Amino acid sequence: MTFDLILRNARIVDRPESPLDIGIKDGRFAAIEVGLPKGEAPDQNLHGRLVLPGFVETHLHLDKSCLLGRCNCDSGTVQEAVAEVAKAKRDFTEEDVYRRAARTLEKAISHGTNLMRTHVEVDPRVGLTSFRALKKLKQDYAWAIDLQLCVFPQEGLLDDPGCEEVMLQALREGADVVGGVPYLDRDAHGQIAKIFQMAREFDVDIDFHLDFDLDPAHANFGEVCRQAQATGWGGRVAIGHATKLSAMPRADFEAAARRLADAGVAVTVLPATDLFLTGRNHDHNVPRGVTPAHRLRALGVTANISTNNVLNPFTPFGDVSLIRMINLYANVAQIGRIEELAACLDMVTSESARLLNTKDYGIAVGHSADLVVLDCETKAEAVCEIAQPIFGFKTGIRTFVRPAASLLKPV
Structure with missing residues (x-):
C-alpha cells in the first residue's frame, strides 16, 4: 500500500x-x-x-468570550457575571460574535483541540444573533475542528417570556444540543422537564448548567437522573459545574455518583470558573468548589474536565489550553500518583469524546x-x-x- x-x-x-x-x-x-x-x-x-x-472541549462559551473591557468584574459572583453579560449581549452583532469567537477558537485549535461543544445563549433579547454567527464559524473552521452548538437560556426559560420560542427556532435551524440552567427559574424541575421535552422532540443530547453552589441540601441532579431514566435519555445527558458535589461528605458523594452512573448522566468539571466564582462569601479557608472528577470516574460516572469561559466576568483569564486546565485540576485535586496523573489526560481526550458520543475518535x-x-x-x-x-x-x-x-x- x-x-x-x-x-x-x-x-x-x-x-x-x-x-x-x-x-x-x-x-x-x-x-x-x-x-x-x-x-x-x-x-x-x-x-x-x-x-x-486530539483534545476534546465539551463545555465552552465562544459567544461571550473576550468581553473583558466591556463588562465589570468587581464582586466576582455568578450573579454579577450573568448581569454584566446580559447587558453586553444587547449590543452583540453577528460580526462581533464571529470575530471574538474566531479568536478563541483559533487559540483552541493551536493548543490541539479538534472537537468542541460550545454553549450558545439564545433568548428574546439576543435572539439568534450568536447562534447564527457560530453556525457560520462551525462551517468556516470545519477543516480544523468539529464544533457542536448547544443552545441554552442563560437568563431563565420558564420565567423569561418568549425564550422557549427562540430556543425552538434555533433547534429548527440545526442546533446540535439543547441545554438549560434550572437554578435561574423559580420552578427548576419545570425547566428540566421542558428541556427533556425539547430534546425528545428534536432527538438531540442535553447539557445542563447545574447545581452551581456549595449547598448540597438543594440539588437538582436527582431530578435530571430521574428524567434521564424515565425518558430513556441516559447516555445523552451531561451536567456542567455540579459544584454541590464538592461539598458533600464522602458517603453522600458516593451515593450521588452511583445515582449519576446508574442514570447515565455525565459530569463536566470546570476548574477555572469553579475556582473563580465559588466561595465568594468566605473570608478564610475559602473552599475550592471543584468536584473531584477522577473520583466520579472511579465510581462509574462519565466525568471530564473542560474550560467553560475565557476572558469574561465568569472567568477573566484563559488561553483555551486543555493541557493547562488538567494541570490546574491535578494541582487543585492534589493528585500525585503517576497512574492518576496519567488518567487526567483521559479527561480531556477519550472520556470527553465519550461524553459527546463521538463514534470515530x-x-x-x-x-x-x-x-x-x-x-x-x-x-x-x-x-x-x-x-x-x-x-x-x-x-x-x-x-x-x-x-x-x-x-x-x-x-
Missing part, C-alpha cells in the same frame, strides 16, 4: 507496544505498525513523542486521521509538565504547528 504520509516512531497514547509508524492515506489512518516500508511516502520522525487523537486503522503530537513521551509527563502540542492533523491535513522551543547556546 502507498501512503500520503508516514509518521515514524510515534508513541501512541495507550498503546504499550509503541513506538509505531502511522500511515495516513485519503484522510484516514491506513496502517499502524512497526517499521512501515521506507521510500513509499513522505515521512516525519516523531522521535518517540506522544500522539493523541481514536488512533485506529479506518478512523479519520485526526491527531495531535505533544512534546513529551508519557501521559503523566504531559500533565505534570504542561507539555505543548507541536503540530496537529484533521482528516490527514496539517492544521497547526507550534515548533518546540530550542536554546541558542553560544558556540
